Amino acid sequence: MKALVVYGTRGGATKGIADEIAKALEEQGYAATVKNARETKGINVNEFDLIVVGSSIWATKWKRDAANFLKRNAKALEDKKVALFASGLSGGDPSQREYGMKTYLEKVAEKYPSIKPISMGLFGGYVDFNSPNLIARIMGMAMKGELEKKGVDVSKPYDARDLPAVRKWALELAEKAKQASN
Numbered sequence: 039m040k041a042l043v044v045y046g047t048r049g050g051a052t053k054g055i056a057d058e059i060a061k062a063l064e065e066q067g068y069a070a071t072v073k074n075a076r077e078t079k080g081i082n083v084n085e086f087d088l089i090v091v092g093s094s095i096w097a098t099k100w101k102r103d104a105a106n107f108l109k110r111n112a113k114a115l116e117d118k119k120v121a122l123f124a125s126g127l128s129g130g131d132p133s134q135r136e137y138g139m140k141t142y143l144e145k146v147a148e149k150y151p152s153i154k155p156i157s158m159g160l161f162g163g164y165v166d167f168n169s170p171n172l173i174a175r176i177m178g179m180a181m182k183g184e185l186e187k188k189g190v191d192v193s194k195p196y197d198a199r200d201l202p203a204v205r206k207w208a209l210e211l212a213e214k215a216k217q218a219s220n
């Protein structure tokens with residue numbers, strides 16, 4: 039069995055999530071390929087049994103190359119086992135989860151009716167308040183106050199990626215994929 043894990047990232051944090059998904063899938067017997075969405079032009083999804091696609095969320099949106107991967111492959115993914123994930127600060131905040139699931143996953147899936155995800159996962163993200171990326175740094179500063187109120191130590195990067203939760207989701211996904219008929 040072959041699995042493809044495609045991720046969209048700006049700062050690199052989502053690669054850690056994609057790698058964790060791949061690792062868990064490999065434990066379940068898949069040969070997993072992890073690809074940054076910007077390096078997926080020549081990929082044939084038909085070569086894979088399970089395709090996992092996700093992105094970090096910036097200003098409520100998926101990164102364009104990850105969204106384009108779905109758009110480009112929407113037809114080919116029609117008969118495939120597909121799972122979607124998103125990572126952002128709302129994924130690590132219980133009060134934001136419902137909004138995040140709806141906005142970053144359900145609405146994205148609705149755009150491509152031919153894709154019927156067997157699972158969708160929302161995960162926490164990573165913010166570096168001293169990021170070399172100016173926009174990230176400004177956004178980090180904007181979020182700093184709120185995070186501080188929640189007891190986060192903002193003197194260092196805030197990592198809410200929760201890899202055990204990612205792993206649990208991926209293991210459950212492997213189980214669902216076994217049971218899915220396509």
Ligand SMILES: Cc1cc2nc3c(=O)[nH]c(=O)nc-3n(C[C@H](O)[C@H](O)[C@H](O)COP(=O)(O)O)c2cc1C
Pocket residue numbers: 046047048049050051052053094095096097098099125126127128129138162163164165173174175177178
């Ligand atoms: C400019 C900016 C905008 C962001 N907007 C959102 C957002 O709308 N929703 C959210 O949940 N997280 C948001 N985040 C948090 C990111 O999704 C999080 O930092 C993520 O882990 C970044 O992953 P990446 O390094 O793979 O791009 C934002 C972060 C930045 C820097």
